Amino acid sequence: MSNQREAIANLVVFLPMFMGTLLEGKRINTKLRLNYSEKRTLMYIYNHGGRTMTEYSKRVGLARGSFTTVADSLEDKGLVGRVPGADDRRKCMLVLTEAGKEAAREIDSRFKKHIAARLNCLTEEELEDLKNALVTIETTREKLRDRGN
Amino acid sequence: MSNQREAIANLVVFLPMFMGTLLEGKRINTKLRLNYSEKRTLMYIYNHGGRTMTEYSKRVGLARGSFTTVADSLEDKGLVGRVPGADDRRKCMLVLTEAGKEAAREIDSRFKKHIAARLNCLTEEELEDLKNALVTIETTREKLRDRGN
């Protein structure tokens, strides 16, 4: 029914606010001065290593041009390295250095602690509901991506 | 259980990607050259009129300083007006002009059409699940906000 879709459109608008509410409060600052995109990039490479610039830019949600800046900065800080593609010389993989892996682990740990603290005021049942909702959204994202359009 | 919270922290990361997947594709461009923040602001004022700059800046997800720029731009384009607060002269309300209301209606309509089209590949059951998930998230956001921290 079209009603369903309109309701979804109205609800989607709140997702950025939800993110804001969840992240608000203390910043996750390491000694390195990493901005939000740099942290997201480190985390994503940590979990899905050895992909291309374009791939990572999509995942982090940046335009390719912007992502070049982020990769440059991370490389300058000694956290990632560029590896030229073997099969396709246009491509360029990003890999974490040892320092990069350590930074990623620390960011991950702090992020989880922060989220856990923010969720303190929810009951077990509410946590369960929230988790299921997030799973549904992630599943939907995959469907939208795979079924193309 | 702490497991639940860690799972949530891992899932939350996908929300921006979901937004990206949903919004990707054609831009919603009116004759006016409005950026994303300007559109969000118009929509929010349209649905919740007569609030203050700070209130809107939070809703739109911008720093107060950044929001001043957005309000200036919308005012220059004749879409909103600033109304000095009656009780508190520090405050400043934003209201839509007639042109602003018309622009908001058009943006709303195009946004809904765009979302509906993107959701075309989902079944009715999947739509229902997605809607329920979004409702749960919005409910959770309100709880987090109200129960403070």
Next chain:
DNA sequence: ATCTAAATGTTAGAATTCTAATTATGTCTA
């Protein structure tokens, strides 16, 4: 083999957003 079109990463300049300081107003306490 050659031509055309597409994909990858980069660059440059503009647009957007952030942080911190500033001004003006309001609130609270002594």
Next chain:
DNA sequence: TAGACATAATTAGAATTCTAACATTTAGAT
């Protein structure tokens, strides 16, 4: 009332991100 402090909006300059154009490389068609 005076003083100290908090809040609302703005400003200025830096940081981040975007868009469009570019060079290089690859893929596909003829």
